[in-house]
Each structure stands twice: as structure tokens, then as C-alpha cells.
Amino acid sequence: xxxxxxxxxxxxxxxxxxxxxxxxxxxxxxxxxxxxxxxxxxxxxxxxxxxxxxxxxxxxxxxxxxxxxxxxxxxxxxxxxxxxxxxxxxxxxxxxxxxxxxxxxxxxxxxxxxxxxxxxxxxxxxxxxxxxxxxxxxxxxxxxxxxxxxxxxxxxxxxxxxxxxxxxxxxxxxxxxxxxxxxxxxxxxxxxxxxxxxxxxxxxxxxxxxxxxxxxxxxxxxxxxxxxxxxxxxxxxxxxxxxxxxxxxxxxxxxxxxxxxxxxxxxxxxxxxxxxxxxxxxxxxxxxxxxxxxxxxxxxxxxxxxxxxxxxxxxxxxxxxxxxxxxxxxxxxxxxxxxxxxxxxxxxxxxxxxxxxxxxxxxxxxxxxxxxxxxxxxxxxxxxxxxxxxxxxxxxxxxxxxxxxxxxxxxxxxxxx
Amino acid sequence: xxxxxxxxxxxxxxxxxxxxxxxxxxxxxxxxxxxxxxxxxxxxxxxxxxxxxxxxxxxxxxxxxxxxxxxxxxxxxxxxxxxxxxxxxxxxxxxxxxxxxxxxxxxxxxxxxxxxxxxxxxxxxxxxxxxxxxxxxxxxxxxxxxxxxxxxxxxxxxxxxxxxxxxxxxxxxxxxxxxxxxxxxxxxxxxxxxxxxxxxxxxxxxxxxxxxxxxxxxxxxxxxxxxxxxxxxxxxxxxxxxxxxxxxxxxxxxxxxxxxxxxxxxxxxxxxxxxxxxxxxxxxxxxxxxxxxxxxxxxxxxxxxxxxxxxxxxxxxxxxxxxxxxxxxxxxxxxxxxxxxxxxxxxxxxxxxxxxxxxxxxxxxxxxxxxxxxxxxxxxxxxxxxxxxxxxxxxxxxxxxxxxxxxxxxxxxxxxx
Numbered sequence: 106x107x108x109x110x111x112x113x114x115x116x117x118x119x120x121x122x123x124x125x126x127x128x129x130x131x132x133x134x135x136x137x138x139x140x141x142x143x144x145x146x147x148x149x150x151x152x153x154x155x156x157x158x159x160x161x162x163x164x165x166x167x168x169x170x171x172x173x174x175x176x177x178x179x180x181x182x183x184x185x186x187x188x189x190x191x192x193x194x195x196x197x198x199x200x201x202x203x204x205x206x207x208x209x210x211x212x213x214x215x216x217x218x219x220x221x222x223x224x225x226x227x228x229x230x231x232x233x234x235x236x237x238x239x240x241x242x243x244x245x246x247x248x249x250x251x252x253x254x255x256x257x258x259x260x261x262x263x264x265x266x267x268x269x270x271x272x273x274x275x276x277x278x279x280x281x282x283x284x285x286x287x288x289x290x291x292x293x294x295x296x297x298x299x300x301x302x303x304x305x306x307x308x309x310x311x312x313x314x315x316x317x318x319x320x321x322x323x324x325x326x327x328x329x330x331x332x333x334x335x336x337x338x339x340x341x342x343x344x345x346x347x348x349x350x351x352x353x354x355x356x357x358x359x360x361x362x363x364x365x366x367x368x369x370x371x372x373x374x375x376x377x378x379x380x381x382x383x384x385x386x387x388x389x390x391x392x393x394x395x396x397x398x399x400x401x402x403x404x405x406x407x408x409x410x411x412x413x414x415x416x417x418x419x420x421x422x423x424x425x426x427x428x429x430x431x432x433x434x435x436x437x438x439x440x441x442x443x444x445x446x447x448x449x450x451x452x453x454x455x456x457x458x459x460x461x462x463x464x465x466x467x468x469x470x471x472x473x474x475x476x477x478x479x480x481x482x483x484x485x486x487x488x489x490x491x492x493x494x495x496x497x498x499x500x501x502x503x504x505x506x507x508x509x510x511x512x513x514x515x516x517x518x519x520x521x522x
Numbered sequence: 523x524x525x526x527x528x529x530x531x532x533x534x535x536x537x538x539x540x541x542x543x544x545x546x547x548x549x550x551x552x553x554x555x556x557x558x559x560x561x562x563x564x565x566x567x568x569x570x571x572x573x574x575x576x577x578x579x580x581x582x583x584x585x586x587x588x589x590x591x592x593x594x595x596x597x598x599x600x601x602x603x604x605x606x607x608x609x610x611x612x613x614x615x616x617x618x619x620x621x622x623x624x625x626x627x628x629x630x631x632x633x634x635x636x637x638x639x640x641x642x643x644x645x646x647x648x649x650x651x652x653x654x655x656x657x658x659x660x661x662x663x664x665x666x667x668x669x670x671x672x673x674x675x676x677x678x679x680x681x682x683x684x685x686x687x688x689x690x691x692x693x694x695x696x697x698x699x700x701x702x703x704x705x706x707x708x709x710x711x712x713x714x715x716x717x718x719x720x721x722x723x724x725x726x727x728x729x730x731x732x733x734x735x736x737x738x739x740x741x742x743x744x745x746x747x748x749x750x751x752x753x754x755x756x757x758x759x760x761x762x763x764x765x766x767x768x769x770x771x772x773x774x775x776x777x778x779x780x781x782x783x784x785x786x787x788x789x790x791x792x793x794x795x796x797x798x799x800x801x802x803x804x805x806x807x808x809x810x811x812x813x814x815x816x817x818x819x820x821x822x823x824x825x826x827x828x829x830x831x832x833x834x835x836x837x838x839x840x841x842x843x844x845x846x847x848x849x850x851x852x853x854x855x856x857x858x859x860x861x862x863x864x865x866x867x868x869x870x871x872x873x874x875x876x877x878x879x880x881x882x883x884x885x886x887x888x889x890x891x892x893x894x895x896x897x898x899x900x901x902x903x904x905x906x907x908x909x910x911x912x913x914x915x916x917x918x919x920x921x922x923x924x925x926x927x928x929x930x931x932x933x934x935x936x937x938x939x
Contacts, residue, residue, distance in 0.1 A: 106734040106795035107703040108641040113805045123811075148593040158586045161820065165578045168570045168780070171922065176565040176779035210627055210782075210818070217813040221662065224525040241812045245638065286524040317523040362593035363819035364585070365627075378523035388530045394540075395658045396634040401627070401818040402780035403578065505588065 112245050115259065117252040121237055121489035122146055128474070129483055142512030144434070145483040147295065147452065147501045149360045150508075151426060153407075154419035157359060160410025164403045178402055180394045182208025182368070186405050189412040190368055199340040205372050205386060207393055208408075210400045212325045212354035212367040216289075217242035218396070219321055219350060219369065222388055223287050223377070230285035232275070233264035234296055234490030234497075236323070239289040257492030266493045269446070273299035273455075277312035284316055290339075291323040293330060296490045296499035297455040298447015300335045306342045313348035317378045319385075320349040325367070328358040328424055330450045346372035350385075357427075357452065357503075359411040359420040366400055366408040427452050430509045431502035437513040438500070441522055454500040455487070459522050466496050473498055480515045529662050532676065534669040538654055538906035539563055545891070546900055559929030561851070562900040564712065564869065564918045566777045567925075568843060570824075571836035574776060577827025581820045595819055597811045599625025599785070603822050606829040607785055616757040622789050622803060624810055625825075627817045629742045629771035629784040633706075634659035635813070636738055636767060636786070639805055640704050640794070647702035649692070650681035651713055651907030651914075653740070656706040674909030683910045686863070690716035690872075694729035701733055707756075708740035710747060713907045713916035714872040715864015717752045723759045730765035734795045736802075737766040742784070745775040745841055747867045763789035767802075774844075774869065774920075776828040776837040783817055783825040844869050847926045848919035854930040855917070858939055871917040872904070876939050883913050890915055897932045 125145055133141060153161070167173035181187070187203035194201050209215050216238050220229065229248055231239045240262060243249060250260025258264055263285050267273035273294060278284060290309065292301040301309075313320050322339040330337050339345045354367035371389040373382075399405075410416045431448035438445045444457035458467040467475065469486035476482045476498070485501070487494030502509070542562055550558060570578070584590035598604070604620035611618050626632050633655050637646065646665055648656045657679060660666060667677025675681055680702050684690035690711060695701060707726065709718040718726075730737050739756040747754050756762045771784035788806040790799075816822075827833045848865035855862045861874035875884040884892065886903035893899045893915070902918070904911030919926070 106701075107644060107736040108796050109794045109802065109805065110639055110641055113639075113808060116808065146594065150588070150591065150593065152588045152591045153582075153585045155586075158582060161582045161585075162579060165570075165575060165582065168578075168777075169572075169575045171567070171569045174567065174569045174777075176567065176773075176777070176920075177563065178780055211815050213815040214813060222527055222530075224527055225664070227524060238812060245809065245812065247642070284523075319524040356593075360585075360591075360593070363595055363816070365815065365818045377526045379525050385526065388526065391530060391533065392662065395655060395662065396631060398628050398630040398782065399780070401782045401821050403820050404818050503593075 110245070112247045115244050115249065115251055116241060117254075121485070125483065125485065129477065132477055139481050142482045142508060142515060144500050144504060144512055145485045147357070147503055149357060149362045150504050151360060151423055153360050153364070154416065154423065156413060156416040156419055157407050157410050160416070161403055161407040164406035168402070175402055178399045178405070180397055180399050181390065182206070182400065183402070183405050186409045189409050193412050194338065194340070197337060197341070199338050201340070201370060202373065205370055207369045207371060207389060208400050208405060209367050209369060209393070209397070210365040210404070211356060212323060212352045213238055215352045215367060215369045216321070216323055218392065219352070220246055220248070220287070221392060222385060223319070227286040228263055228284070230263040230265050230288045232290055232294065233266050233492060234487060234494030235289065235291055236295045237490065240491070257488070257495070264491060264493070267297060267299070268493070272302070272305070273297040274301045274305045276305070277309055285318055287319050287321065288313065289321045289323065291325075293326040293451035295326065296453055296485065296487060296494060298451035298453040299455070300330055300332070300450045303334065303336050303342070306336055306339060310339070310342045310345050310348060314344050317376065318348065319375070319377060320345070322349050322351045324351055325354040326357055326451050327353065328420070329428065329452050331428070332450055335450060340370070346374045347376055350375065355408055355411055358424065359416070360423055361404070361407070361411070364404045364407055366404045426506070427502045430504060430506060433509055433513055434500050434502060437517060441517065441520070448502060452502040454502065456498050456500060458496050458498065469495055469498055476516070476520065479521060480512070480519045482512050482516055527662070529664045532661050532666065532668055533658060538902070541906075542900065542902065546894065549894055556898045557932075559897075559899045559925060559932060561917045561921065561929055562902045564774070564920055566774060566779045567921050568777060568840055570777050570781070571833065571840065573830060573833040573836055574824050574827050577833070578820055578824040581823035585819070592819055595816045595822070597814055597816050598807065599623065599817065600819070600822050603826045606826050610829050611755065611757070614754060614758070616755050618757070618787060619790065622787055624786045624788060624806060625817050625822065626784045626786060626810070626814070627782040627821070628773060629740060629769045630655055632769045632784060632786045633738070633740055635809065636769070637663055637665070637704070638809060639802060640736070644703040645680055645701070647680040647682050647705045649707055649711065650683050650909060651904055651911030652706065652708055653712045654907065657908070674905070674912070681908060681910070684714060684716070685910070689719070689722070690714040691718045691722045693722070694726055702735060704736050704738065705730065706738045706740065710743040710868035712743065713870055713902065713904060713911065715868035715870040716872070717747055717749070717867045720751065720753050720759070723753055723756060727756070727759045727762050727765060731761050734793065735765065736792070736794060737762075739766050739768045741768055742771040743774055743868050744770065745837070746845065746869050748845070749867055752867060757787070763791045764793055767792065772825055772828055775841065776833070777840055778821070778824070778828070781821045781824055783821045843923070844919045847921060847923060850926055850930060851917050851919060854934060858934070858937070865919060869919040871919065873915050873917060875913050875915065886912055886915055893933070893937065896938060897929070897936045899929050899933055
């Protein structure tokens, strides 16, 4: 008699974004004439750029001719793309072997699957707030107990609480009883828009090396970093390749959210307490060869084009476009007296909820509802990213300029602060 | 201190295909002038068809215009593609709701991930021989003990031994102590090319309903079935939607091995012993929403084109091309006195090894080496698909016609039987 994996039942509520969609649908059904401005999901809106389009079309053409048709490729990615990714890192001073790079269909899948490399009893430490996939994948994998609505977390998970004081990056644990085995860090962070400083990452790398912990470093938003002092890859920190896996994506840099292309870096030097030399790299290779059959070859050619000199220049224009959106939102919200961080090195703005009529700060979902009902603006409640996000909402800077401007106008004119 | 998932170390040898590649490389390095004919991996070789190419190009064009650009889509697949898949089933008399269809990047990932729906202690029954992913994914998930070289299997897994007598589809277990919870069936089978009869599937569905087992039905090769009496979907069997998940792919039908597009059907009516109504469907929805971010939108448009009337007609021509290859291989091997099954409703031929000089049948790898060394032909050793495959090799019918003909000529002229 088949029985189900009971861990699915532990998952709290729905996934965050379906719940947002439900509330928006409910509201628009009741108010069909209201214009809705979507600054919730971090979804790209601008067209793919000419160099990428050419790369995609060229590959489709090649697939239409038997002499240039290709079927299954290497699960790890096509050799030219892996070389292009290595060159992309090299231009930033980070030397990687193509054998350390694993092309995937995006950072979300890698972020969810990477936990499978580690022992079931591992103590997983996850930034709070953070992208929900880190937590949810570990719940499904059975590494947690039940959800506790009071604390907003799951038994057995270690949350690393971000606060305004620590710049939304908690320092490594100090006490022996707080020791952790695997640490998820996302910088630039989704949702807070905060970027870990060189000093903060250096402390984490030192901790990981000392305690043989492994850092999962999600750098999906690295290209939004404008400040040259801020690290864009964890491998800019000395010793990181012994203790860190990096996940990256072209989703936000080159508009590949729908095309699907990302990669994981699993260095040969990466070590766990009980691993042999290069074993984690070989394990990820085995996982990808067994559970994955390579990213779409068309997407891979698009990615190679995106990483060409011309492609990168065009992608940087896309980033600049979204960052101007962020500037527009930030300055408007600050003019209204709201407390805003992020949006300078990341496409997300992290906004403290204002005080309600009772003089207390609104909850995340309360401010979400207020923005929706008064201004027709959809944001993402900070509490959806973890308990430390309570009292905040996330504004996404992805959108057409005219929609961003209209949303900002609607907030200025209609939001009752 | 991070520790690794110890289950990876249980995995026997390498994955089958890398080992084949290694032996071929070793041989060609020693004999650089020998022509190699690759009838090993089941990889498509013919160009994508005009209707599919148009669908792919059109979507790339749409992504280049901001008004028609799309970013993240539904993790479950685009609505028009899910509707097209439902219509594809309806034309065969199988009614599915689009909400029961989950578009993926291919059947391999679904086949590897589907075990996650079930409890850790589930007794998994796997066809023997079979595509290695069913076994390997359960090993990595920790459902087995160590590999036993003697039996060629892992402690805790239940192998369903195929034989010439049962047409390579073992019947359901009879004895209570042999009861199984989850059953992997692949029809048309990879590697044997055998197709389960309506009677065989009816027996398995009856077993599953009686014992509340769940059948994972891999129908990736369904379009190669020529005989109208043979079921192409398990849902042609009454009651199957209560007890079966079906996995399918456009890889072999439409040449999407590199483009990447498949789907899983998880019916609302599917039940495990302890599941609520529709719960397995919702669980798969949650898994895909957490661990996956949708198939490439370009591939999805290509798939919608492939499932159009014109697209299906072109895809059937591709299938006919490969099946003519199969006929050529089969008739040549039979003329040489070899014992061949498959190749009539599947693109694979399952060939019994001939007797060696000692009068005993050769082992799978021995015949593999003989074919490579004498004729330059690469096949796949049957033992790589499970212990019941020992004494057989698999010929794949995928290849350019001229290469197939040259391979057959080389076998005729050079193989010493």
C-alpha cells in the first residue's frame, strides 16, 4: 500500500505567490474597474536583447538542419557555454575550471535541489527573511519538524535573523550549541535588497572553514550590484572555494525568467567533514546526470550569446533600466516618509510598514492589503519570506517604466498614510 | 560540520553511458583509423520539422518585443500547451483535465523526481531490465541498502524480472510477502523494446487498485507503437487514473531530446493508502512549484506546434524514419542468426548475445566489446539496465539512415559469429 511523503503536509499555507494571486483576484473580482499595478513578483518585463535573439534564432535554425542538429547534450551543459561562464568569472578576477560549472535550467531548481548533497541530519541555517525555496525544499526533504505558527518557522531549522542593525545579514553563530552545517546566503538579498559586505562574507567564510560548514551562496542578483566595493561572487573571498557553492542565473540579468538558464558552481576544492577530494563536485555531477537531462540547447545558445561582449553590454542596459525604476520607487516612497532600504544594488526595495490608526506598525499583510485596496498596487508581504520579514513589504523594480510611474503616482495620490 | 548524503556512495559503477563512452574512447585512442557506428544511446539524429521550427522561431520573435515578451510562466506549463496535451489524449479516447497535466523539461527529470511523492519506507518495484534512473533516484533518496555485486541490485529494492517467457513484463506479485507499494513500468520498454499488452496492464491496474499501490507508467516511447491493439497510455485501462501516474516526452516523438519538453499526468483521482481526495495531484503541483520554474517558454511553444495537426503528422514521419532503421537492423541481425525482439513497436532492439568459443552465451559486456572491436559498432550492454539484462545488448534505431546501413554492413562483413 503506497503511502505519501508526509513532509508535504508540514508546508505552511500555500506558496507565497499563489496566496498573493488569490487576494488580488478576490479584490479585482469585487472591483473590476480598478487598475492594478504589479510590483509583487520579481518578474522581468523588458524584451530580450538583439544579441540574445540572434543566438536563439541561430540555434533553432541549426536544429532544422540534420548536419547541425543536436539531441541530448551533456547534462552539465555545452562545452562552449561552460567556457563562456568561466570567462565571465575570469573577467571579474575569479578563476574557475569549466568542470566546476554546472549549467541548469535556473537557480530555483538548483537552490531547491542542492540540499540533497548533504546528510539528512544536517543542521540547515537559512537567512531570515529569504526566498522561500530554501526552507520549503528542506521541509519536503524531511529535515524539519512541524510548522510553528507562533514562531513562523519549522522545528529543526536554524534561522539567521536579519535586522536593520546587522544590515540584514546575521553574523555567524558564536556559541558551540548554535553551530550549523549548511548555510544559505543570498546576496544581493531577495527580499531585502541588502548586499553582504566583503567583511561579512569574510566572516562567514572563516566560520565555514573553521567548522567545515558549507555555504550555499545564491548570487542570482549579482549583476545589480553597482558599488564596486561589494563582492559579486563569493569566490572573491579567499578560501571560499573550499567551503561554498554558488548559484547564479541569467533570469534577471538578461531577461531569461521564461527562457530558463542558470548555473551552479561546485568547486573541486569544496569539502565537507567526511568527503574525499573533489567528491562534492562529483556528487553534483552524478545528481545532475541522474535527475536532469541538460538545459534546453536553445536556451544554452541564448546564454552563450548573452555572455558575449555585446550580450553583456545589452544585459547591463536592461539592469540599468530596472535600477532606474528602483530609484523612482525609492525616491517616491521616501518622500512619503516611508523607511526604505535596498534598491541601490538590487532590484528590490524593502519598506517598513507605516503605523496604523492605533499607533502600532502595520503587519506585512495589513500594509499589503492597504496598498492593494487604496492604490491598486501589489507588493509582496515581507512576512512571506520568513518571520524576520514581518513589518516589511518588498517592492519589485521589475516593470515597464510607465507602469512603475503610474504605480508611484497612484501611491502618492491615493495611499492614506 | 557538514556531512555528505551517504547514499551517493552506494551507487554502483558510474552511470551506464559514461562507462560506454570511456570504453569507446579507449578503443578509438588505440585505433584512431577505425570508423565507429553509434547504436548505443537512444539519441535522435534527424532535424526538427518545419512546423516545430516555426513555433520556436515565432516564440523567440515574441520574446523580442516588449508587448509580447513573457517572463516566468506557470510552473505547471502554459495554458495553451496543457490544453493541447489534453486534446492529444482526447484524440486517443483518454479524457484528462489540463489541471492533471504538468509540463516539465522532460521525462527523465519526472522519472527521477516522482519517488519524492511517496513515503521513505515505500517498497519500490522496478522493472528489470529498465532505464537506470528509476533505480538510481531511489538509491540517492535513501530507499535502499548497499549494492550487491552478486545479485546486481540494491538491498530493499524489488526487481520485477522480465524474461522471454513473460514478454519482458513480469506479472504482479501473488504472495502477500511480495507486496509492493510503487511500481515502475516502462512501455514500450527501454531497453527491451517490449510493449505491455492490454491484458498485462489490466492485471497491474487490478493489482494496484486492490493493494492501493501506485504505478509510475513511463510512456516516453508511446508514439512508436504501431500495433493498434497495444495500449499507448495506461489511462486506456479502466480504473488506471485511480492508481497511475503517466510520464511522457516529446524527445523521441518530435526530436526534442535537446530542446527538452515532457509532461507528467497526475490524475485528481489518484490515491495512496493515506491520501485525501486529489492530494497527490496537489502534492505534485507543490513539488513542481517549489523545485522547478517551468519548462523553457520557447520549448513550450515548440511543443504546442509539435502537437498541432501538422506537427503530429511531421513527427509521425520522424517515427517512421527511425522505425525503418529498426527494420533494417532487425532483418540483418536475424539473417546472421541472432535472436532479436523489439524494434516493431519501439525504437530499440533487444538482442541475445551469441555463444562464445566455449559454447556458453557471451556476457553483455563481452558482446559489447566484440561488436566494438570487430565491427566498430557501439551498442548498450543489457546488464547495464539491470541483472535480467545480462546476456543481451540493446541496439538503438536512432541514427541517420546511411549510418545505420553502414553499421549493418560492417556487422555483416566483420563480426565473427
